[in-house]
Amino acid sequence: MTVTHETNTEPTMPTDTAQDQAATNEVTHLEAAQTGIPQERIAKISAAAYRIRHHALNMGEVQGQGYVGQALGAADMLAAVYGDQLRFRAEDPHWEARDRFLLSTGHYAIGHYAALAEAGIVPVEELETYGSDDSRLPMSGMSTYTPGMEISGGSLGHGLTIAVGMALGLRYQGSSARVYNFLSDGELDEGSTWEAAMGAHHHQLGNLTAMVDINALQADGKTDTVLRTEPVTEKWESFGWYTQRVDGNDVGALLVAFDNAAAQAAAVGRPSVILCDTKVGRGVPLLEDREKAHFMRIEEHEWQTCREQLTAGYEGKASA
């Protein structure tokens, strides 16, 4: 953890072992004033994250189901990277000099589509077609369907291997574009993720940043009951990456981590990973408190409640 961060002694998620406890203690919780990040910058991203969550709820309602919990949890990460970090041209998603954002977790597409709408790459009106026949927005993200979708994720553990190739290829061709790969803690089960982690360090891909959504949940249950991935921080550090672990639902902390990563980014240097502890269903208390599930069920009458809770929480926070 970088020295500029204060360490929160309160774990933000329940853990079972001392080993987990040690790792979780590294989670930082940063108030805006402590980060040195201007309040306007945080407010802008927080507003974008609110809209991404709102879009995700609307898309989930059309389908009657979906990966809404993940979208809500990752909304701050997506808002921060699209609203604050990525260089892109909304009108030209294939602009050669763009930074690449790779969604390795294809099922997070619902959140990614919302972020692409927020970025102006996908029209907001199109979001309601999510998961429908002939839509450009399939349930699992695919590059051949959606503008701004760089890869076809979904078979987990692929994104970081592709990202390594992209970072190598961009650097070889003299591009200053950077590559961001979004993956989940479930993908840390996949051996290919670690092949790529080794490869990125070996080739000194300082133009590569990995964002790991650690929501401690995967298809069959809690991550620490399915396959223990902790200590995650130490793993990435030992693989040679510039490693930061933050509260992924704290916009200020995310922006500090991105700034730190950007400050040490180089064509030839250490790859960077931002480990983001997030909460499934974040921003909607009804869903935050629900038994966590990979594929969250939401009753028909609950969607409006979800939106109202989301808005109340956002407006309460914004006015506080």
Added chain:
Amino acid sequence: MSTTTEAPDTTTAAKPKLKTSAMIASFADPDQKTASAPFGHALVKAAQENDKIVGLTADLGKYTDMHIFAKAFPERFFQMGMAEQLLFGAAAGLAETGLVPFASTYSVFAARRAYDFLCLDAAEPNLNVNIVGGLPGLTTGYGPSHQATEDMAIFRGMPNLTIVDPCDSIDIEQAVPQLAASDGPTYLRLLRGNVPTVLDEYDYTFELGKAKVLRDGNDVVFISSGLMTMRALQAAKALAAHNVDVAVVHTPTIKPFDAATVLAEINTDRLAVTLENHSVVGGLFETVASAVVTAGVGKRVVPVALPDQFLDAGALPTLHDRYGLAVDRIVAKVLAELG
């Protein structure tokens, strides 16, 4: 075994010399004309003309002739370590940035170990990722861990993928620039080291997607690919001594398959035989059978192929004889079929 027990026999002169297996065994016949590392040299030549070409390998550069390219273009060569999922995921990533990667490993690892990465990261987006697989079929005596006897069966089901099974150094030299120029992903069944030069004796050029009639014959038609085209030509010559006139059709592109050329040759009264360095399941034989049935041609086709089983370890000549790929075995099979 010696029956004396007084002292161990310390001499070796009396022992018969054993045939041993080699990892990289050459299937070239003694005194056959060969070319050294044709793939490596062809890739260098192509890369001199196309600055988008890059090379990768998974700790098998020296064993897939990629080292020739690495030496010529060190800044365009990426060693990915013994990590085949990374190898092909990264190759896809390189292609996403507009480069033309050739990524090499053994066929067993490409087909069995990295399939998901090739399928979803390279084939689904139809990227120009060129897979170079060493030791295809039965070209090593190391047993099933290294013998890719079912690589074409695995890869034929992958949409968008072009599959090339070259016969010799001529095929490889001419195929490499065409693979680089074709848009989608390709799989080359690599022949490496000292590779026989065979097709220069025929009026032949490699054309991606095309089958070529190498010689005509009135009694039998061979449909062959890969190194088995070399054996088919040798068997055709041997059969001439038995007054059997054999045509040979070389089909180096397995997918997309030139069914029109092959069907025109098969749909005759001649005995039709397929010859492949691959399992009888899912390779050239079934590709031809599928074309025949689809066209409604009522025709028996005899396969010369590896059996549907895990093969023995041993010396290549022993194994090629054991499993029916040797010229003598082909000749005997054809004579038996003709009665």
